[in-house]
Amino acid sequence: MDLNTITDVVRRPPDRPGAAWREGDAWLAGGTWLFSEQQPDLRRLVDLTTLAWDTLVPSDAGLEIGATCTIRELYALAPPDDWRAASLFGTSCEAFLASFKVWNSATVGGNICMSLPAGPMITLAVALEATYTLWSTDGSERAVAAADFVTGNRENVLTPGEILRRIDIPVRALRKRHTHRRFTLTRLGRSTVFMIGTQAPGGDDLLLTITAGTTRPIRLAFDAVPDADSLRQSIDAIPDDVWFDDPNGTPDHRRHLTKHFAEEIRTEFTAGDRQ
CATH class of the missing domain: 3.30.390.50 (CO dehydrogenase flavoprotein, C-terminal domain)
Structure with missing residues (x-):
C-alpha cells in the first residue's frame, strides 16, 4: 500500500538512529506490516536495514540475533549439534501466516515489536529465555527479558523512539x-x-x-x-x-x-x- 503521508525517507541514518527521532517517524525494516495498511500519523521513515547489523552471531554464550534479521535467515541457520532447542527456530518460522516472499523481508525484530498475540518470534524468544537490548533516543540502552516485553495485544514496553537492537538467547536454553x-x-x-x-x-x-x-x-x-x-x-x-x-x-x-x-x-x- 502507498503511504501518501510520507514526505521523507532517511536511507542512511546514523549508527544510533534514535538521536534524530521526531514525532511522525517510523522505523523501517521489513515493512511487511507498515505497508499493509494506512499510516495517517506518519511523516518520515527511517531505514534500519542500511545499518548492516549482524544478523546471527553464534558463540559459546548462545545466539545473538540482530533485530533486522529476516525470517528466511533465521530459518536457514545451521546451529551447533548440542543446541537441541534450535529446531524451534524452524518451528516458529513455519508458524507465520506468511508466504516465502514475506519471509524474505519480514524481520525477527519487527514481529516482536508488533506485539501481536500470535507473533511466533515472541513465542520463540520467551520460550528460550531471551533478553532484548533496547536503544533509547538519549543514547542509553537497557535490557528487558523477553517475557516482560509484550504487555498486551499490540502493546509493549517501548517508549517513543526506542528501538529493539538485538535478541540474545542463552546457550543453556538452547541446550x-x-x-x-x-x-x-x-x-x-x-x-x-x-x-x-x-x-x-x-x-x-x-x-x-x-x-x-x-x-x-x-x-x-x-x-x-x-x-x-x-x-x-x-x-x-x-x-x-x-x-x-x-x-x-x-x-x-x-x-x-x-x-x-x-x-x-x-x-x-x-x-x-x-x-
Missing part, C-alpha cells in the same frame, strides 16, 4: 529438551494457541510458555514436572482478561485448548518422550 503444541483453525492459519515446553538436560523442571491464546506471553515455571491437577490449577489462575478473543477463538476455547495441550506436554516430559 534444553523441548516439545511444542500449536492449534490453528486452518492448516496454514494464524495460531489460536502456540505453546512450548522446555526442560534442562538431566533435569526434572518444566518451563511452559503459552502464547497466541493470551494477549501477552504467559510463562509457567515448575522446579519439577507438576501433576495434572497442579498444572490445571496454574492455568486456571491466569486472569480472565488475559485470554485473547478474536475470530480465531473465544477465551473459553483457548483456555480449553491450553489445558488440553499442557497435559499432553506434561505427559511427554513425564514419560521422557521429548527431543
